[in-house]
Amino acid sequence: MKKYNFSAGPSILPQQTIEETAKAILDFNGSTLSLMEVSHRGKDFQAVMDETIDLFKELLNVPEGYSVVFLGGGASLQFCMVPFNLFEKKAAYLNTGTWANKAMKEAKFFGEVVEVASSKADNYTYIPKDFVIPADADYFHITSNNTIFGTELHTDLDSPVPMVADMSSDIFSRPVDVSKYGIIYGGAQKNLAPAGLAFAVVKNDILGKVSRAIPTMLDYRTFIESGSMFNTPPVVPVYAAMQTLRWLKANGGVEAMYKVNQEKAGILYHEIDRNPFFKGTAAVEDRSLMNVCFVMNDEHKDLEADFLKFATDRGMSSLKGHRSVGGFRASIYNAMPIEGVQALIAAMQDFEKQAGK
Numbered sequence: 001m002k003k004y005n006f007s008a009g010p011s012i013l014p015q016q017t018i019e020e021t022a023k024a025i026l027d028f029n030g031s032t033l034s035l036m037e038v039s040h041r042g043k044d045f046q047a048v049m050d051e052t053i054d055l056f057k058e059l060l061n062v063p064e065g066y067s068v069v070f071l072g073g074g075a076s077l078q079f080c081m082v083p084f085n086l087f088e089k090k091a092a093y094l095n096t097g098t099w100a101n102k103a104m105k106e107a108k109f110f111g112e113v114v115e116v117a118s119s120k121a122d123n124y125t126y127i128p129k130d131f132v133i134p135a136d137a138d139y140f141h142i143t144s145n146n147t148i149f150g151t152e153l154h155t156d157l158d159s160p161v162p163m164v165a166d167m168s169s170d171i172f173s174r175p176v177d178v179s180k181y182g183i184i185y186g187g188a189q190k191n192l193a194p195a196g197l198a199f200a201v202v203k204n205d206i207l208g209k210v211s212r213a214i215p216t217m218l219d220y221r222t223f224i225e226s227g228s229m230f231n232t233p234p235v236v237p238v239y240a241a242m243q244t245l246r247w248l249k250a251n252g253g254v255e256a257m258y259k260v261n262q263e264k265a266g267i268l269y270h271e272i273d274r275n276p277f278f279k280g281t282a283a284v285e286d287r288s289l290m291n292v293c294f295v296m297n298d299e300h301k302d303l304e305a306d307f308l309k310f311a312t313d314r315g316m317s318s319l320k321g322h323r324s325v326g327g328f329r330a331s332i333y334n335a336m337p338i339e340g341v342q343a344l345i346a347a348m349q350d351f352e353k354q355a356g357k
């Protein structure tokens with residue numbers, strides 16, 4: 001049976017990424033050596049790193065004056081690396097969920113953190129709209145897509161201070177005006193590569209302004225100056241990222257992906273709204289295109305486990321919602337084909353027929 005992987009992360013990747021990476025693990029570039037055992041300093045791997053960075057810049061439309069770097073430690077290390085590099089006196093954060101909280105927690109080690117707004121009182125079902133970003137903050141931090149609560153910022157905000165965005169779960173899902181950001185970072189394991197890789201897009205001229213000394217491996221300049229080769233990069237995830245970016249380019253790039261993502265999310269939310277057994281959890285205007293959170297309607301709450309089993313038996317994998325929301329979460333990243341979403345919708349409709357009897 002065909003299985004569709006709705007996991008929030010690590011998550012579905014293009015079949016091409018998996019197959020090409022598997023081939024390179026067995027035989028890298030016809031060398032008969034494995035990608036896992038060749039030197040990262042060799043010219044064959046250097047070409048991989050170069051192409052990955054170039055494609056990243058091309059596909060995200062990264063302007064002059066920005067660098068793209070690959071690092072270890074996941075998005076979670078970026079929670080502290082950002083303040084290490086930018087925090088002098090105070091920083092502003094928009095609190096939209098679990099990951100935003102984790103980012104704020106790390107920033108508090110460095111000084112005053114201003115929470116400009118929070119939707120915590122409503123279990124993060126929406127993204128606050130009316131808030132003021134203090135003009136004297138060193139930077140303003142947002143989480144563009146809240147993987148756990150299924151909310152997403154659908155526009156690039158304006159900020160009087162450098163804006164930093166955790167885009168772990170919506171990178172390459174929609175066009176982004178990079179020029180509005182100081183730093184865009186994320187873990188690669190949602191829309192790009194297997195776990196073990198993080199990315200950061202950094203505006204070069206916002207660096208070098210803090211008075212503290214920065215440990216070498218926490219300083220963005222180390223990665224910029226070495227082309228992400230200061231130490232051994234995670235070669236397999238970088239190779240996989242290159243394959244995903246090639247796939248993205250061959251499929252029309254971010255603009256084309258955005259259209260398909262809108263279509264996929266559109267038909268799924270439509271079914272959630274139509275089907276009397278289900279309801280969405282996020283405010284309609286803030287609904288995520290990547291992580292679709294829904295629960296059983298109140299009068300059918302007792303059928304939650306039944307639907308999960310029903311859908312799982314039909315090949316829907318990892319549909320269970322995060323414990324802080326409950327119900328179901330369908331993560332429909334770039335690599336999820338529309339057929340996967342249609343299969344989920346068919347399962348919801350068949351469940352409705354069966355349970356409605």
Ligand SMILES: *Cc1c(COP(=O)(O)O)cnc(C)c1O
Pocket residue numbers: 009073074075076077099143145146147166167168169186187188190
């Ligand atoms: C998954 C996720 C993280 C955590 O990423 P790690 O690479 O595991 O540290 C952080 N932020 C967001 C928005 C995420 O979705």
